[in-house]
Each structure stands twice: as C-alpha cells, then as structure tokens.
Amino acid sequence: MNKILVPIDYSKSSLIAYEEAIVIAKQLKHDLVLLFVHETSLFQSNDYSDVIESGLKLKLKELGKTAEKQGLKVDYLVRSGKPHKIILEVSSHIKAKFIVMGGHGETGFQEKLMGSTTTKIVGQANCPVFTFKMKRKHTGFDEIILPLDLSKETKQKVKYAMEIAKAFNSTITVCSVLYNARLDAKIKLESQLEEVEEKIKSKNISCRSKLLIADYLPKAIIDFAESGGINAVQGDLILLMTQQEKSIGEYLIGSFASKILNSSKTPILSICPTQSNFIYSIPTM
Numbered sequence: 001m002n003k004i005l006v007p008i009d010y011s012k013s014s015l016i017a018y019e020e021a022i023v024i025a026k027q028l029k030h031d032l033v034l035l036f037v038h039e040t041s042l043f044q045s046n047d048y049s050d051v052i053e054s055g056l057k058l059k060l061k062e063l064g065k066t067a068e069k070q071g072l073k074v075d076y077l078v079r080s081g082k083p084h085k086i087i088l089e090v091s092s093h094i095k096a097k098f099i100v101m102g103g104h105g106e107t108g109f110q111e112k113l114m115g116s117t118t119t120k121i122v123g124q125a126n127c128p129v130f131t132f133k134m135k136r137k138h139t140g141f142d143e144i145i146l147p148l149d150l151s152k153e154t155k156q157k158v159k160y161a162m163e164i165a166k167a168f169n170s171t172i173t174v175c176s177v178l179y180n181a182r183l184d185a186k187i188k189l190e191s192q193l194e195e196v197e198e199k200i201k202s203k204n205i206s207c208r209s210k211l212l213i214a215d216y217l218p219k220a221i222i223d224f225a226e227s228g229g230i231n232a233v234q235g236d237l238i239l240l241m242t243q244q245e246k247s248i249g250e251y252l253i254g255s256f257a258s259k260i261l262n263s264s265k266t267p268i269l270s271i272c273p274t275q276s277n278f279i280y281s282i283p284t285m
Contacts, residue, residue: 146173
C-alpha cells in the first residue's frame, strides 16, 4: 500500500497538515505514517529513553485516532536526531509517495523545525512534498496553479499536475510570466500556453491558461493564486517544480522556491523532476 509520511511536532501548522493528510489519504486510498522526531538532548539518561519514547508514541497514537476512525490505516514512528535528516531517512525507508507537513512552526524550536527543515526536505526529498501553513475553509484541491517557463523539459512535467488533477477532479490553471510587454514574445508565449492547455484538456481534465506580465516572478505567482482580482484565480494548490531550466535561472530552489514557500498562504506541492516514484496509478474513485 502506498504511504503518506506526516511529520508531527504538535505546532499549529503541523496539526493542520495532519488534517489535510487525512483528506489526501482518503482520496488516494493511501496509508498514513505519523512521525515524531525529538532531538537526542531531550533524553537525560538512557535509563529513561524507553519510557519517554513509549510516552511520545502514545501521544502520537492518540492523535492518530481521528484518522483511524475514518477508516485509514495509520502507523506510528518516534525517532531521535536531526528532524530533516530523520524525515528524509524515514521517507526513503518506507518509500513514501508523499510527505505532508506544516510550512512552519510557531516559535523557538518549532519555528526552526518546520521552517528550515521544510526547505531542506523540499529540496532533498525522494517524493513530492505538500506544505500547509494555515487552516482552510474547505479541503481538497479544486484549483491547481501550475507555473511553467514552457521550455521543453518543463512542458514534460505537466504530467505531474495531471496526476493530481485526476485524483481530485481539479481544474489546472497553467500560467507563465512575461518580464516585458513585447508583442512578439507575448504572442509566442500565449500560443505555447494554449498548446499545453489543449494537451491537458485532451486527457479530460479541466484546464485554462493565463499569461502574466510582471517583473518579479514569485510575487506574480503568489498574487495570481491569492488576490482574487480580475487577473487572478483563487488557487487551492500551487504546484512548484524545485528544479527549473536556466531560462528562468539556476537559483530556483535557493531563491524562487524558498520565496514561494515562505510567502505563499496557498498550499504547495513541491516536486523534483527526478522523483520517478511519483508516477503511479490513481485509484478509481
């Protein structure tokens, strides 16, 4: 059975992510694996380590009852070490199909845990990563925002968005950012966007396309997904490629991706093109 890994630190955002993970797991018919990572320094003595770990697992199991009552199979893991390293190790070991986690913690240790940890996991995970920062009025992903630079390799990545859209009956909005208003460039990009739109529609997936004129790509994407203005779509999910072609820049994971992750209120699904284990059959609903 496919598994979704959910790191829990009991911060507000990690508990929100857990609620979202239940919805995702039910929709995809996946199992959940709840993981709590504590730092070694929490243990005063090895004599008490088993007792402490047992207590932490009991607390995790109490949280997991919500998912179990909805018919999901849930496994529970407690590990010691650096959070991002343990999360990545566990993800690889269980061959997770997704990681679902909070975008940041609340204060102090938790902020460090779910802030820098999230960025490291997004950049290194062997599977796609959902990140959630705040509670939403509704669950699911009716509107997926798919930013593309429309180079050959990037257009091939459209298949990832289609997999999610099929599972959640979503509408995909393919968008691209034009840094200048040159008519020839605008015509070319609009033509390419329409081509991608038609390809997605041919798979019986609802799709639209939009060309954005802006000087700063991260803000343009975030505003498009969140502002609700005349040129915007109320996005439920931004699908973010964590590696992109040099036509956009080699800084994506260090700059563009981190800015989107840090600034966007919209949930994000981060996918690395090398994540070959992402493609799998969507269950028949």
